Amino acid sequence: MPVRVQTADFDVSHEIAALRAGDARVGAVASFIGTVRDVNDAAAVSTMTLEHYPGMTEKALEAIVSEARARFDVYDALVVHRVGELAPTDQIVLVVVTGAHREAAFDACRFLMDYLKTRAPFWKKERTPDGTRWVEARASDDEAAARWQAAGAGDTAP
Amino acid sequence: MRDAPPDSLTRLNVVYLARLREAFGVAAEPLQLPEGGSTVAQVLAQLRARGGTWAAELAPGRAVRVAVNHAMATPATPVRGGDELALFPPVTGG
Numbered sequence: 001m002p003v004r005v006q007t008a009d010f011d012v013s014h015e016i017a018a019l020r021a022g023d024a025r026v027g028a029v030a031s032f033i034g035t036v037r038d039v040n041d042a043a044a045v046s047t048m049t050l051e052h053y054p055g056m057t058e059k060a061l062e063a064i065v066s067e068a069r070a071r072f073d074v075y076d077a078l079v080v081h082r083v084g085e086l087a088p089t090d091q092i093v094l095v096v097v098t099g100a101h102r103e104a105a106f107d108a109c110r111f112l113m114d115y116l117k118t119r120a121p122f123w124k125k126e127r128t129p130d131g132t133r134w135v136e137a138r139a140s141d142d143e144a145a146a147r148w149q150a151a152g153a154g155d156t157a158p
Numbered sequence: 159m160r161d162a163p164p165d166s167l168t169r170l171n172v173v174y175l176a177r178l179r180e181a182f183g184v185a186a187e188p189l190q191l192p193e194g195g196s197t198v199a200q201v202l203a204q205l206r207a208r209g210g211t212w213a214a215e216l217a218p219g220r221a222v223r224v225a226v227n228h229a230m231a232t233p234a235t236p237v238r239g240g241d242e243l244a245l246f247p248p249v250t251g252g
Contacts, residue, residue, distance in 0.1 A: 034252050050251065051176055053244060056228035081251060093252050113252060121225075122251025123176035134177040137221070137248035 002077055003061035005052055007084040010094055019078050020098050026075060030105035031096045032113050038088035040135070043128040050083045050092065053121040057081075064115045072108035074099035079112060081122065111148055118145040167239040168193075170201065175246035178222070181215050191239055198224050199233035201243060221248050 012033060020026045036048050065077050080094040095112045099105040124135040169188040179185050189201065196204075202224075206213045216222055224231045225244040237243055 052251075053173070053175055053225075053228075053246065056225055056244065059228050117252040118249065120251050121175070121246065121249050123247065124250045125176070134247065135250040137250050 002065045003058055003079045003081075005054075005057055005061070005081050005083055007082060009082070009091060010080045012091075012094060015078060015080060015094060016096055019076055019096050023075060023098065025100060026098045028099050028102040028105040029096065030099075030102065030109040031094065032109050033091055034093040034113075036086050036088045036090045036092060040126060043126070043130065045088060045126045045128055047085055047087055047127045048092075049085045049125045049127075049132075050081075051123045051125070052081075052083050057121045060120045061116070064112060064119060067115070068097070068108045068112050071111065072097075072099070073101075073104040074108045077108060077112060079116065081116075081120070083122070114141075114144040114148060117141040169239055170196075170237055171240075171242045172201070172205075173242060173244040175244060177247050178215060178245050181211050189243075191237065195236055195238050197233065198226065198231050198235045198237060198243070201237060202233070216245075222246070223248060 012031065016029055016031060020029060036045070038045055061079050061081070065079060068074070068077055075098045077098075078094070078096045082090075082092055086092060093113075093116070095109050095116070097105045097108045097112070099108070118137075118141050125132055126135060168191055170191055171186060172189045173186045174182050174184060189204070192200075202216055202222075206216045223246050224235070225246075226235050226237055227241055231243075
């Protein structure tokens with residue numbers, strides 16, 4: 001299963017070991033972990049609640065993983081994204097990519113995160129001293145994803 | 159006399175997510191479609207016509223995303239009875 005949406009935490013070592021288990025072609029494993037910050041947009045964050053759209057979210061993540069595998073010379077990829085209530089320092093998202101060499105693995109990992117940020121249906125709500133607020137989408141995330149659109153298959157980082 | 163079609167053939171399931179669900183105070187509702195089907199743009203106009211929060215949140219220019227049957231849609235995307243249409247703000251995961 002290349003994608004999972006879950007409330008439970010994940011163990012990075014275990015996930016990486018499972019993804020590359022028995023695959024002797026692998027010479028590079030790139031990973032990214034997103035975590036909850038205690039400050040966002042100049043306000044203290046005490047909790048963060050993540051919501052998704054069951055059915056569509058999994059489908060969108062699978063499409064992003066398929067696109068990464070088609071675009072980059074990598075063997076496998078995994079996305080685990082948590083939902084529900086999280087606290088500062090908690091892990092939110094894990095992306096792992098395996099390949100023969102580091103360049104494609106790094107690129108695919110970054111591509112996956114950039115696309116996930118703008119295309120996967122998740123929404124964050126923060127609790128701050130002023131109450132709860134929905135996090136607004138950032139233009140910088142759209143720009144990060146758009147940079148890949150000009151780059152064709154086999155291209156390196158934008 | 160012609161039999162009326164079952165509800166599933168004339169009704170759309172509309173799903174509201176995140177900020178929109180809270181603003182409207184509803185997570186999902188069936189919506190009667192005009193005969194002959196409709197489009198995303200027509201459904202949005204139908205919801206805006208309720209006025210108040212509906213008109214404000216779905217006003218042209220507001221960043222509202224639409225998915226039909228779990229695929230991102232445009233204003234021209236057709237909708238039919240039995241479809242699931244979801245309305246949500248731009249995504250903020252990761």
